[in-house]
Amino acid sequence: MDIKHLEYFTTIVENNFNLSQSAKTLLISQPGLTKFIKEFENKEDVQLFVRSKGRLVDLTPIGKEFYENALLVLTQYNKLMEDLRINKETIKGTIRVGIPPVILTVLFKKAIPQFIVQNPNIQLEIVEAGAYELQKMLLLQEIDIAFLIDPIITNNIQSKTVVEDQAVVVFNKNHRFTNYEGPISYSNLANERIILLNSTFMIHHQIKKNFQVANITPHIFFESGAWDLLASMCESLDIITILPAPIVPHYSENTLLSRPITPYFSWTVKICQLENVYHSHLVEFVEEFFIDFFKN
CATH class of the missing domain: 3.40.190.290 (D-Maltodextrin-Binding Protein; domain 2)
Incomplete structure (x- = not known):
């Protein structure tokens, strides 16, 4: 049973076991909803509903416990999706990104303009410096992200490949x-x-x-x-x-x-962050953007 099926189950209960009304609410057919109930109970070898003359009239004790747990799961799921949408819509701020000159000239002449156009609420500050200087700045948390050439000789830096x-x-x-x-x-x-x-x-x-x-x-x-x-x-x-x-x-x-x-x-380019420190949603978002850009 997935999230969609939990919604089917709780909707039936909330509509006083009226399958016809539940099917209309869920925008599915009543036979499809009836089939779902039967298949789930047979597969899990449980009886969730009390039946009278072939109609659903109540929940069994197992069904009642399952209903309470289903509500908790759906509440958490809806909150998770709401937070995701809010973060996507409202993500903003300033991020400092270190890029060596040769990489900046060759790889980023399309990536940076595209990032700016797609993310007008994010201020991208580019720090142009050599690899050793950028690694030092990353360790001192003077920049949030650095693009570095492998091998990366400094400890406490986590990296992901963006260009090979x-x-x-x-x-x-x-x-x-x-x-x-x-x-x-x-x-x-x-x-x-x-x-x-x-x-x-x-x-x-x-x-x-x-x-x-x-x-x-x-x-x-x-x-x-x-x-x-x-x-x-x-x-x-x-x-x-x-x-x-x-x-x-x-x-x-x-x-x-x-x-x-x-x-x-x-010659491998990696996107790097400092290890074992908190990274904001903004940092994670920017990292994901550039990884996807070069992958595609």
């Missing part, structure tokens, strides 16, 4: 890698002049670690906090950079090419 992609080697059409069809290994990069995002970006430290594991010392001669500057330099110079794959289509029309790296270089 990879980092790639980026170069111009005249570079020798244009003729490569498969993934590029770190040994292939050993003699390349490389420009990278600076140490405020998590991907910087991942790249350095991957070269170290491959026992290769890369020729890194320039670092910047602006991915568009790196892309522009690759466009005009015989150099390479390593960037998240979603960046490449955002730069310019067919001026840059990219190849995946082997071993596979994962």
